[in-house]
Amino acid sequence: MLQIAQLDKKPEIFYSIQGEGKSIGKPSIFIRLSLCNLYCFWCDTDYTWNWEGTNYPHLNxxxxxxxxxxxxxxxxxxxEKQIIAEIQKYNxxxxxxxxxxxxxxxKKLLSLLAQLKKQNPQYxxxxxxxxTIIPIPELEALTNQYNVSLKLENSKVRLQERLKPKxxxxxxxxxKANFKFVVDSPKDLDEILEIIQKYxxxxxKVYLMPQGTKPAILRKKQQWLVEICKQYQFNYTDRLHILIYGDKRGI
Ligand code: SF4
Incomplete structure (x- = not known):
């Protein structure tokens, strides 16, 4: 059994367009799994980890x-059968x-991915x-792309937890990996440059994305972030789903 985020008593598995990063704009089926090993201050999917009884601070x-x-x-x-049925609702x-x-x-995802690829290698x-977690070899063999979002100091997660060298x-x-950094202010740049140089x-392969869950906040950060991307030849990525739909789940 896999633990999926629950939305209105249903699993949060939905068809939309990718709103961020390398595959931005591409029609995609999203399978939102619950649980996280971090606790980012500005996380916009905090319903997957910020449980009652824990003491993590959050922007909200x-x-x-x-x-x-x-x-x-x-x-x-x-x-797995139920997840495959959800996925097969969409073309x-x-x-x-x-x-x-x-x-x-x-480990639990492995058999699901193997079945999906067996049914249709085009997936x-x-x-x-x-x-922060190295994929096991069997999962790596079934994966086409990793969108890796390393967390910066602005996440307020402890360094040893958010940056795992191996x-x-x-x-x-x-x-297959690309790197997306969530940028809150221009001072985040030093940290990004240090990470990409070190590794x-x-x-x-680097995408910089403004932090924010409101179109007005994203627009404010676009101007200076695009200039940084031009200067260092990084890719700029918007948060297209926020601009189109606002801060809503399941779309
Ligand atoms: S933003 Fe941070 S806390 Fe939220 S899901 Fe991603 S890694 Fe976990």
């Missing part, structure tokens, strides 16, 4: 209506496993990952 704590999530109510457990072969951190459940499998080396040397990450 300042909102009097914000509450931590009840774990049992936020997860739905599905068999699309690009699958994006996201979270939370999907690689937390990588293109992407992982959205925080880059895992970063694995992704830096993997042709020899090519600039054309």
């Amino acid at each position: 704590d300042k909102n009097p209506n914000y509450q931590k999530f009840n774990k049992a109510d936020s997860i739905i457990k599905l068999t 699309c072969h690009r699958l994006i496993f996201t979270g939370g951190e999907p690689l937390v459940q990588q 293109h499998i992407e992982f959205e990952t925080n880059g 895992a970063i080396h694995f992704f830096a040397q993997n042709d 020899a990450i090519f600039h054309d």
